[in-house]
Amino acid sequence: xxxITQSPRHKVTETGTPVTLRCHQTENHRYMYWYRQxxxxxxxxxxxxxxxxxxxxxxxxxGYSVSRSKTExxxxxxxxxxxxxxxVYFCAIGLARGDTQYFGPGTRLTVL
Amino acid sequence: xxxxxxxxxxxxxxxxxxxIINCAYSNSASDYFIWYKQESGKGPQFIIxxxxxxxxxxxxxVTVLLNKTVKHLSLxxxxxxxxxxxxxxxxxxxxxxxxxxxxxxxxLTINP
Numbered sequence: 001x002x003x004i005t006q007s008p009r010h011k012v013t014e015t016g017t018p019v020t021l022r023c024h025q026t027e028n029h030r031y032m033y034w035y036r037q038x039x040x041x042x043x044x045x046x047x048x049x050x051x052x053x054x055x056x057x058x059x060x061x062x063g064y065s066v067s068r069s070k071t072e073x074x075x076x077x078x079x080x081x082x083x084x085x086x087x088v089y090f091c092a093i094g095l096a097r098g099d100t101q102y103f104g105p106g107t108r109l110t111v112l
Numbered sequence: 113x114x115x116x117x118x119x120x121x122x123x124x125x126x127x128x129x130x131x132i133i134n135c136a137y138s139n140s141a142s143d144y145f146i147w148y149k150q151e152s153g154k155g156p157q158f159i160i161x162x163x164x165x166x167x168x169x170x171x172x173x174v175t176v177l178l179n180k181t182v183k184h185l186s187l188x189x190x191x192x193x194x195x196x197x198x199x200x201x202x203x204x205x206x207x208x209x210x211x212x213x214x215x216x217x218x219x220l221t222i223n224p
Contacts, residue, residue, distance in 0.1 A: 004155075040216070041216075042201065042214050042215060042216040042217065043156070043201075043214040045211055048210075048211070050210075058211070090155050090156070097210045098144065098205040098209050098210050098211060098212060099144075099205075100146060100158060100161055101146075101158075101203075101212060102158060103148075103155035103156045103157070104155050105154060105155045106153075106154070106155050
């Protein structure tokens, strides 16, 4: 998984609770991405970062926020989780804009 | 995860045969393409990539062919093995774009 870890790997939470997912890389890649993967939709970009403190929205950013205070860490926060956010979340890293992305092992999130 | 790709196209091949997985893309301005492999419960794994100035690229047991005229990409896997069972999907990047666009994938199953 190209030096990428995600934590936790599995989480079950209740509607309305805050949740933070962590992505950690040891590759010193500039770009980091958060995707969600759902049946029938494939991978959809939530947010991405092109440097420390530099982030931008993806196609499904509503209900999510991100932070990147260090090159190696990219956090995804669900301020108030909803059942529609039940999904598998993948972090990815890349060297350059739009270039090859390498994925982490994923986090399975269930919101009851 | 195990629920990803519940209704994906499926390709079944005999062990030892060659597999050909296809991907149609819509953006004639796309200039970079990637094939990923995703095993159940794991993150997508980079297999091979190709830029639009090439028609063919070979890796270890894999070949990617790009036909820009009909906007078609294919992945050929030689001498398919049980470990090749997975979902395979392509990704494309439009010229000047910052992000990859992912297809939904094809499930490859290997018959003994």
